[in-house]
Amino acid sequence: MARHVTDADFANQVLASDKLVLVDFWAEWCGPCKAMDPILEQVSTDLADTVSIVKLDVDSNPSTVTQYNVRAMPTLMVFKNGEPVDIKVGAGQSRAQLIKWLESHAA
Template sequence: MATTKTTDSDFSTQVLQSDKPVLVDFWAEWCGPCKAIGPALEEISEDKGDSLSIVKLNIDENPLTPQQYNVRGIPTLLIFKDGAVVAEKVGALPKSQLENWIEQSI
């Protein structure tokens, strides 16, 4: 299962009400590091699709949700479990570090 997009309007349904952990990637079209981690997140989504959803939220098109979660820099990755933030990372990381962080968080 590949990453999916979410918006301010369906964030609650896709993320907060999910029955499995959700990693939210706050990103923007103009952000180089955001684009750099995109392929790694796609691969992780393929590997962990059964136990983790990965959704991307474009902060330029959806300003309300990043503001609600105090997203100051991008890429910001938040892991939600049962509707609450359980882990946060700011900045681009290599795939191996992303995988370790996810493993420890979920």
């Protein structure tokens, strides 16, 4: 299950993680974000051993949003060894596409 992170614990939960981390930058008012939720939940279960999936509410956490120049929701950003390594903007990825994308960075 994806857990929520904030500006306050982003560095500890994402940047210091020894796993690959997918950050879902989302907003409560964002319909496409809500559409991605079930897919992200499935992927978080499928890849629980190798990938952490976290959600960051853009409205409540402006520092992290500004730091990573997030301008559209949903934005999915992959972090490896504390650095952003890839990004997808918008909904529309299937479970299989997300798994393939994440596995390409986990290697």
